Amino acid sequence: xxxxxxxxxxxxxxxxxxxxxxxxxxxxxxxxxxxxxxxxxxxxxxxxxxxxxxxxxxxxxxxxxxxxxxxxxxxxxxxxxxxxxxxxxxxxxxxxxxxxxxxxxxxxxxxxxxxxxxxxxxxxxxxxxxxxxxxxxxxxxxxxxxxxxxxxxxxxxxxxxxxxxxxxxxxxxxxxxxxxxxxxxxxxxxxxxxxxxxxxxxxxxxxxxxxxxxxxxxxxxxxxxxxxxxxxxxxxxxxxxxxxxxxxxxxxxxxxxxxxxxxxxxxxxxxxxxxxxxxxxxxxxxxxxxxxxxxxxxxxxxxxxxxxxxxxxxxxxxxxxxxxxxxxxxxxxxxxxxxxxxxxxxxxxxxxxxxxxxxxxxxxxxxxxxxxxxxxxxxxxxxxxxxxxxxxxxxxxxxxxxxxxxxxxxxxxxxxxxxxxxxxxxxxxxxxxxxxxxxxxxxxxxxxxxxxxxxxxxxxxxxxxxxxxxxxxxxxxxxxxxxxxxxxxxxxxxxxxxxxxxxxxxxxxxxxxxxxxxxxxxxxxxxxxxxxxxxxxxxxxxxxxxxx
Numbered sequence: 001x002x003x004x005x006x007x008x009x010x011x012x013x014x015x016x017x018x019x020x021x022x023x024x025x026x027x028x029x030x031x032x033x034x035x036x037x038x039x040x041x042x043x044x045x046x047x048x049x050x051x052x053x054x055x056x057x058x059x060x061x062x063x064x065x066x067x068x069x070x071x072x073x074x075x076x077x078x079x080x081x082x083x084x085x086x087x088x089x090x091x092x093x094x095x096x097x098x099x100x101x102x103x104x105x106x107x108x109x110x111x112x113x114x115x116x117x118x119x120x121x122x123x124x125x126x127x128x129x130x131x132x133x134x135x136x137x138x139x140x141x142x143x144x145x146x147x148x149x150x151x152x153x154x155x156x157x158x159x160x161x162x163x164x165x166x167x168x169x170x171x172x173x174x175x176x177x178x179x180x181x182x183x184x185x186x187x188x189x190x191x192x193x194x195x196x197x198x199x200x201x202x203x204x205x206x207x208x209x210x211x212x213x214x215x216x217x218x219x220x221x222x223x224x225x226x227x228x229x230x231x232x233x234x235x236x237x238x239x240x241x242x243x244x245x246x247x248x249x250x251x252x253x254x255x256x257x258x259x260x261x262x263x264x265x266x267x268x269x270x271x272x273x274x275x276x277x278x279x280x281x282x283x284x285x286x287x288x289x290x291x292x293x294x295x296x297x298x299x300x301x302x303x304x305x306x307x308x309x310x311x312x313x314x315x316x317x318x319x320x321x322x323x324x325x326x327x328x329x330x331x332x333x334x335x336x337x338x339x340x341x342x343x344x345x346x347x348x349x350x351x352x353x354x355x356x357x358x359x360x361x362x363x364x365x366x367x368x369x370x371x372x373x374x375x376x377x378x379x380x381x382x383x384x385x386x387x388x389x390x391x392x393x394x395x396x397x398x399x400x401x402x403x404x405x406x407x408x409x410x411x412x413x414x415x416x417x418x419x420x421x422x423x424x425x426x427x428x429x430x431x432x433x434x435x436x437x438x439x440x441x442x443x444x445x446x447x448x449x450x451x452x453x454x455x456x457x458x459x460x461x462x463x464x465x466x467x468x469x470x471x472x473x474x475x476x477x478x479x480x481x482x483x484x485x486x487x488x489x490x491x492x493x494x495x496x497x498x499x500x501x502x503x504x505x506x507x508x509x510x511x512x513x514x515x516x517x518x519x520x521x522x523x524x525x526x527x528x529x530x531x532x533x534x535x536x537x538x539x540x541x542x543x544x545x546x547x548x
Contacts, residue, residue: 005132012061012127015120016047016068019075019174026079027172031165038159038169042176051136060136061128069121071174074181084172085181090189091304091319198311201282205291205509212429212473213345213352214294214505216285216497217419218267219412219436220260220302220360221451223459224253226409226442230464234376236409239417246469248484250518253465255438256494257532259452260302263437263494264357265310266532270498270516273532284310285498289353292507297344298355299337301330307357314355316344328384329362333370334415345422353505356419361408361440363387363450365401369411376410377403387450390443398444405442420468429473431504435497436463454534461531465492467504467519480504480519487518491525 020043027036054060078084159166171177224230229240229249240247256273257263266273268284286296298314300307303325307317320336337356344354359368364386366379377400389397416434423430439460441448451460467484474481480503499516502509514522530537 002132004130008127008130009057009132012124012131015124015127016064019068019071022075022079023172023174026075031168031172032162034159034162034165035169035172038166039172041159042170042173046173046175055137056133056135057131058128058133061124061131065121065124065128067175067178068124069117070178070182072117072120074174074178078174084177085185087185087189087305090181090185091308094186094190198281198283200287200311203283203288203291203509203511205288205507207292207294207351207505207507209351209506210428211349211351212476212505213354213423213426214430214501215354215356215419215423215432216501217356217416217432217434218264218358219434219463220358221362221438221440222360222409222412222436222463223439223442224462224464225445225459226406227464234406236406237413238410239413240466243466243468246471246474248467248469248481248488250465250467250492251489252491253435253463254491254493254531255436255461255463256529258438258457258460258534259532260306260437262532262535264306267435267437267494267497268310268312270495272495272529274530274537276532281310284312285501286312286314286353286355288498288502288507288509289505290315291509292505294351294353294505295344295347296353296355297340298357299340299344300357301332301334301337301359302357303329316340328364328367330359331367332359333368334358334360334411335418338418341419342422345426351505358412358415360412360436361405365404365408368408373407373411373414376406379404379407390449395444398442402442402444405440423468424470426470427472429476430470431473432468433466433497433501433504434468435465435494437494439463452534454536456531456533456538460533477506479521483521483523484519486521487523490518490523491527492518493526493529495529496523496526 020039023039024036027039050063051060054063074085077089159169171180226232226234227237227240228235229237229243235241243249255263256266257276262273262276265271265281266276268286269281270285271280286298289296296314297316297318298307298312300317300319304317304319318337318340320332322330322332324331341354341356344352361368364382364384366382379400381397382400382404386397386401390401416432420432423432438451439462440451441453441457441459443449446457446459448457448460453460469481496516496518499513500519502512503514503517503519514520515524516526517523527540529540531540532538
């Protein structure tokens with residue numbers, strides 16, 4: 001073998017081994033030794049199988065090119081984000097449009113990523129074309145292979161002593177892991193995005209009438225007591241404060257649950273809190289709207305798995321890329337949804353339902369708005385663990401947390417203004433309903449923190465909500481507007497939203513219940529069904545109403 005050919009093989013071997021070495025270094029700090037051994041064992045076996053199948057160096061290296069590219073991306077993602085590609089990334093990819101991909105590539109980071117991958121591939125291909133054509137397995141190589149196979153027997157036995165660690169190690173191999181991701185996670189995510197996780201039963205819905213547009217905005221962690229539109233001392237909702245007679249504020253809106261995981265399914269399906277279970281879900285508001293002839297869009301700046309869990313299958317689903325999301329939520333601002341929102345409203349000629357699921361006011365509050373909305377206090381010094389400091393009675397941190405929370409409300413007010421002002425441009429009947437999933441407790445103000453506790457806390461359940469309508473809707477449906485106004489002071493709960501949105505959209509179906517729609521004259525407030533606090537059913541009456 002010529003020296004130049006030998007050097008080509010050395011260079012290609014380094015390029016091939018790079019992602020494997022990166023995965024070993026990553027796994028060394030946090031994974032079990034058997035997993036690391038299984039990773040290396042799998043790398044050897046994959047290379048041996050491909051070598052036996054291709055027999056000579058150049059075909060072997062050409063087959064490795066796409067696999068090595070996948071392995072490179074797999075390892076880079078793992079090292080960058082601290083976990084291998086999986087369900088979350090698959091969900092992002094299957095819901096990403098070509099327009100978003102093009103936009104990502106034209107930005108600085110995306111452009112340089114593409115250039116780096118193409119450069120790496122070009123270098124690999126150029127080296128491969130100078131690689132030897134001779135067989136991989138000569139006499140000497142065969143002896144090494146037999147020795148290697150004998151050595152792998154005890155190594156394999158060692159890894160098999162713990163099946164879980166063995167499977168982890170196999171999936172950590174960047175080549176095998178990439179194939180598993182493409183063949184397993186991507187198809188599952190695609191099926192989930194089409195609502196296949198829910199066994200649906202048709203609503204048999206119908207509708208008569210012309211073009212209308214109805215918008216549902218689901219807020220996140222929004223406490224009524226922090227909205228100046230409801231009397232809060234700070235001006236946190238300057239736009240909403242100026243609303244005229246085209247809006248109906250609900251004075252006693254109550255979340256059915258104090259955690260998104262439970263509140264969202266109730267809101268989107270109308271299921272009663274005591275019946276809350278995935279197995280009981282047979283469809284959702286978007287299914288109802290689609291059956292009735294609406295084009296549907298679902299714009300999500302939340303964990304999209306919350307939407308797929310109830311089977312949302314919109315004509316268009318938008319979830320902006322966010323590789324920085326963590327356990328506390330996404331870092332992408334809600335305004336990233338505005339371009340898609342404008343596009344959907346501009347689709348004239350058909351009835352349209354547009355859903356918007358906000359990141360809103362979820363902790364970490366200081367990440368939920370851009371710097372120009374830092375109007376109250378300062379976010380300096382706040383971090384993911386600031387909630388711990390608050391619980392330890394750190395008054396300065398507690399005050400900064402309230403300030404940052406109020407800034408999220410200010411930003412939400414601005415975001416809702418953008419949606420409503422865009423809807424004002426419509427000449428057809430249109431409504432926008434805002435209803436949060438649940439509220440939020442603030443330690444400095446309430447003596448409680450966050451949401452999701454297994455007990456009733458006032459501000460985790462009491463939420464702001466409203467229905468905006470344009471003049472065209474008021475003229476077309478004066479009875480609905482009158483009913484909304486009359487019912488605005490009554491107790492209204494999350495499971496009423498499903499039936500109310502259907503009423504606003506003019507949808508009829510056998511399961512319609514006018515008594516559950518606060519847009520109907522026959523609305524009856526539900527003060528009997530329990531609430532869900534921390535996954536526990538609690539009485540809606542005894543927990544909320546003090547004994548007389």
